[in-house]
Amino acid sequence: MTQTITVLPGDGIGPEVTAGAVQVLKTVFHLYNHDVRFVEKLIGGAAIDAEGTPLPESTVSQCAASDAVLLGAVGGPKWDRQSMKVRPEQGLLGIRKALGLFANLRPVSAYKPLLDASPLKREKVENVNFVIVRELTGGLYFGKPSERRGQNQEEVVDTLAYSKQEIERVVEKAFQLAEKRRHKLTSVDKANVLESSRMWREVVDRTAGRHPKVEVNHLLVDSTAMQLIVNPGQFDVIVTENMFGDILSDEASVITGSLGMLPSASLRSDSLGLYEPVHGSAPDIAGQGKANPLAAILSAALLLRYSLDMDEEAALIEQAVDEVLNSGCHTADLKLNTEQSVQLDTAGMTEKVIETIKRIAHVTGGAPSI
Ligand code: NAD
Numbered sequence: 001m002t003q004t005i006t007v008l009p010g011d012g013i014g015p016e017v018t019a020g021a022v023q024v025l026k027t028v029f030h031l032y033n034h035d036v037r038f039v040e041k042l043i044g045g046a047a048i049d050a051e052g053t054p055l056p057e058s059t060v061s062q063c064a065a066s067d068a069v070l071l072g073a074v075g076g077p078k079w080d081r082q083s084m085k086v087r088p089e090q091g092l093l094g095i096r097k098a099l100g101l102f103a104n105l106r107p108v109s110a111y112k113p114l115l116d117a118s119p120l121k122r123e124k125v126e127n128v129n130f131v132i133v134r135e136l137t138g139g140l141y142f143g144k145p146s147e148r149r150g151q152n153q154e155e156v157v158d159t160l161a162y163s164k165q166e167i168e169r170v171v172e173k174a175f176q177l178a179e180k181r182r183h184k185l186t187s188v189d190k191a192n193v194l195e196s197s198r199m200w201r202e203v204v205d206r207t208a209g210r211h212p213k214v215e216v217n218h219l220l221v222d223s224t225a226m227q228l229i230v231n232p233g234q235f236d237v238i239v240t241e242n243m244f245g246d247i248l249s250d251e252a253s254v255i256t257g258s259l260g261m262l263p264s265a266s267l268r269s270d271s272l273g274l275y276e277p278v279h280g281s282a283p284d285i286a287g288q289g290k291a292n293p294l295a296a297i298l299s300a301a302l303l304l305r306y307s308l309d310m311d312e313e314a315a316l317i318e319q320a321v322d323e324v325l326n327s328g329c330h331t332a333d334l335k336l337n338t339e340q341s342v343q344l345d346t347a348g349m350t351e352k353v354i355e356t357i358k359r360i361a362h363v364t365g366g367a368p369s370i
Pocket residue numbers: 013017072073074075076077089092259260276277278279280281282283284285290291292293295333
């Protein structure tokens with residue numbers, strides 16, 4: 001049966017990096033004889049320009065009917081005016097909501113040639129390989145009421161609300177992920193203060209009963225913020241609520257020192273997911289061939305793993321990216337600590353990854369069609 005990936009290139013460097021990721025995916029599908037088609041749709045500023053809305057209905061229906069969605073980035077100075085009623089970011093929030101995506105995954109792992117780009121000492125970063133699972137649909141960012149009160153509006157209230165079911169589904173997702181990885185789950189909360197965190201803990205403990213192979217520990221969010229700097233190598237899967245996850249995942253993203261390398265996935269209970277680089281549309285370098293396509297390419301690897309159940313193919317892409325960096329190839333944003341380095345543009349880096357994928361597949365005989 002033909003599977004469908006909807007591609008939402010978006011704005012700025014979005015189209016450049018998604019083009020690279022699509023080329024890589026096409027190479028892998030060809031090597032493994034997979035029947036997958038791509039459909040491109042508008043989102044963000046590009047959709048505002050063409051249709052007056054950042055999220056056209058046809059984009060939503062196409063995404064909903066596909067097996068996975070690959071997104072570039074949205075936004076840019078052209079659509080930044082305060083007076084604009086519609087903004088590109090509404091497209092991004094809208095598509096996550098329309099698809100009911102509730103778990104945001106951000107893997108963080110160290111690449112040897114990039115170790116010196118980290119603000120942390122080399123030995124702290126060497127063994128970093130973890131994933132943050134952030135709840136996306138509840139908590140403070142969606143609390144009602146959220147308003148100013150009092151005669152002179154001198155009081156303010158924001159509400160942190162969660163239903164048990166909202167906690168259960170994201171925690172279950174995180175346990176499933178831990179089972180596929182190193183079987184270690186850290187649940188992050190503020191149970192010494194917040195009632196919502198105490199319910200979170202209860203759900204985690206109950207869910208642990210169904211996953212006896214996963215070792216669970218609870219950590220307070222303030223302590224986690226410290227541990228991510230002191231000993232980031234200790235983590236495997238971290239699961240937490242929306243706002244804690246927002247803050248911790250940005251903290252974690254600088255550990256490996258390179259925005260252009262960070263992929264992400266937004267998932268729900270079935271296999272449909274949305275995959276995008278963590279970086280934005282980088283208007284300062286758009287159209288110049290300077291964009292690093294690796295975060296988008298690594299997002300494509302996550303797409304294979306989580307939406308298309310193609311673990312081997314995902315690992316092939318990740319191995320190729322690793323080998324390309326180890327060989328000294330890099331884009332302008334990456335500072336490599338290797339003796340001989342070769343700077344490539346967006347197309348050159350994409351080509352190098354594709355070349356390496358073909359070589360690995362050929363050597364291992366892993367891909368059936370070769
Ligand atoms: P940004 O991530 O776009 O750029 C930050 C810096 O990193 C810039 O100097 C940029 O050149 C560089 N950079 C980012 N990705 C790169 C890549 N792949 N290769 C090489 N260099 C890269 O963040 P920003 O400048 O704060 O935001 C720019 C626009 O992107 C804004 O309109 C913002 O709203 C939007 N944005 C979108 C998303 C998204 O679509 N998910 C996320 C963040 C920001």
